[in-house]
Amino acid sequence: MIKPIIWQKTKLKILDQRRIPLAVDYIICSTCREVAECIGNLSVRGAPAIGSAAAFGLVLGAQELKGFPKEGFNHAFREKASNMLQARPTAVNLSWAVERMLRKYESIKEKDLGELTGGLEEEALTIYKEDIVGNKKIGQIGSSLIPEGAQILTHCNAGALATAGYGTALGVVRWAVGQGKEIHVYVDETRPVLQGARLTAWEMKQEEIPYTLITDNMAGMLMQKGKIDLVIVGADRIAQNGDTANKIGTYSLAVLAKYHDIPFYVAAPSSTFDLTLTSGEEIPIEERDPREVTHVFEQRITPEGCSVFNPSFDVTPAGLISAIITEKGIIENPQKENILSVMQIN
Amino acid sequence: MIKPIIWQKTKLKILDQRRIPLAVDYIICSTCREVAECIGNLSVRGAPAIGSAAAFGLVLGAQELKGFPKEGFNHAFREKASNMLQARPTAVNLSWAVERMLRKYESIKEKDLGELTGGLEEEALTIYKEDIVGNKKIGQIGSSLIPEGAQILTHCNAGALATAGYGTALGVVRWAVGQGKEIHVYVDETRPVLQGARLTAWEMKQEEIPYTLITDNMAGMLMQKGKIDLVIVGADRIAQNGDTANKIGTYSLAVLAKYHDIPFYVAAPSSTFDLTLTSGEEIPIEERDPREVTHVFEQRITPEGCSVFNPSFDVTPAGLISAIITEKGIIENPQKENILSVMQIN
Secondary structure, eight states, X not given: OOOSEEEOSSOEEEEOTTTTTTOOOEEEEOSHHHHHHHHHTTSSOSHHXXXXXXXXXXXXXXXXXXTOOHHHHHXXXXXXXXXXXXXXXXXXXXXXXXXXXXXXXXXXXXXXXXXHHHHHHHHHHHHHHHHHHHHHHHHHHHGGGOOTXXXXXXXXXXXXXXXXXXXXXXXXXXXXXXXXXXXXEEEEOOTTTTIIIIIIHHHHHHTXXXXXXXOGGGHHHHHHTTOOSEEEEOOSEEETXXXXXXXXXXXXXXXXXXXXXXXXXXXXXXXXXXXXXXXXXXXXXXXXXXXXXXXXTTEEOSOTTOOBOOBSEEEEXXXXXXXXXXXXXXXXXXXXXXXXXXXXXX | OOOSEEEOSSOEEEEOTTTTTTOOOEEEEOSHHHHHHHHHTTSSOSHHHHHXXXXXXXXXXXXXXXXXXXXXXXXXXXXXXXXXXXXXXSOHHHHHHHHHHHHHHHHHTTSOHHHHHHXXXXXXXXXXXXXXXXXXXXXXXXXXGOOTTOEEEEOSXXXXXXXXXXXXXXXXXXXXXHTTOOOEEEEEOOTTTTIIIIIXXXXXXXXXXXXXXXXXXXXXXXXXXXXXXXXXXXXXXXXXXXXXXXXXXXXXXXXXXXXXXXXEEEEOOGGGEETXXXXXXXXXXXXXXXXXXXXXXXXEOSOXXXXXXXXXXXXXXXXXXXXXXXXXXXXXXXXXXXXXXXXXXX
């Protein structure tokens, strides 16, 4: 199985997704700051994967404070947590994981360092394992929406690489393929960072799931020609009313799907819901380095000094989403009432 | 002024648009076949530019036949014309120009070689000059649709580089800027060949027209945020009913514009209309080398052996087009009757 992160007691190995598929190398992080850097520079990306990585990062953070005077420990650990929160703004799984680690920390902070770091490590491992279990549940539940012979369009990478290891949108695809369904996946290349061309294509190839790569602007034509039966994507943050932030380009796909009367599904664990936000307008949207647009790997593709707009995410209003698939069940007609009722399931 | 092709009596210099903006070099063609190759490999692209280049290519073709026995000349020249027609399938300006050159040839074929090549050269120069005059007329006519302060989205390159030298969609922008209107152009990068990132951004920079480059999948978000006042694109072939083939991704933009109630304009000379086709379904759509998708310049961006779909164009139904701007006038509500009535204007 593809493992985007590997925990090794005092180290977190992070698969460097910036280089895939040209190279498959792990970065070895032994500090909390190194993990935060890997999140910031996209070595590890995908909302659930960011959450798991951040949790392990805080275990490293606590380990780093070995020998720290008791009175300063609390402040120093919270500062590390606060720095981790700054690594990226949009995916709520980051703050969800950090806050969960802080709650654990609160409950055991009076213990000695060995017990404290052990307790934090246990919590991080739980977050990690729960994500894989949750992903498989999403796959199992969501596969009921995938007809035999489906031609599926996906955007970005919501696969094993974006999670602890199975995938949300691609988890649904994996499960349906595992059931023996004949499926064909159209993969949006997903500019500027090319998570589709580099990561999703690589995952599909590894697992021998039939796929065809397209540029993002070909999706409309495929829908026009009747080649797409459904769209399924992941999510970075879902507000109380169902508005969903996901990789830039998701909103365009949702509009195109609506126009062509094609189901548009979001697959995400409950950790991606931010029930403190009333609507998607409150979701912070990260803008990243123009170089992501002006360069592909090291190759410049624009005139020098080219002016660029580079938002990493957009927000799809709930009205364009046919259903949100979670590990707790499928939320059809995603709106506040329906979301809250599914989120209350334990 | 930017000159995509330069005629030099016995040579056609073609600006190698594959390398822009990394290098600005001309390819020197002295045979008809070399011109056809430049059209096929995208050194020269853009429907009107292809038409002009093909016309000059046939002048070179006639010159090559110097000393050819009279009885074989006709067959050999027509074979060159036929080969030129195969260079690319979608843009009708190619066959329009070749057929116009063949009509000229028919009318003077009994003359001696000097007069024959001179007559063909005159016709090619007329096609070339008419295109520039027509583009400026399109600019002048179309600028009435551009409000002061407009934020304009364009796709691909329908500028000087795509024509004999002024531009269709960007001709409208140029004219409006020349009138003193404050305009901002959002430039779709236009994967896979990046005509927006490489060519349109380069033209905007050269002429100091304010612009912002985006990836193709950002257009929807900008419309959602109210940042786009109108969309204007070129065309490769327009059927009798107004259905328009243009660069892949145009259809998606037209759907997005309709959804957001934003005007969607096509700017094209009358040479781009193919009145022999009743609808866009009859327009042949070129599929190109998967390498255009799997590589950017020489850099591979996908797993090896990645399966790819790479159509170069899509067809936007007339119902999504607010108006077609031609050198003969603006065709609002483009449908057969309205198109034929404007096309009949001399």
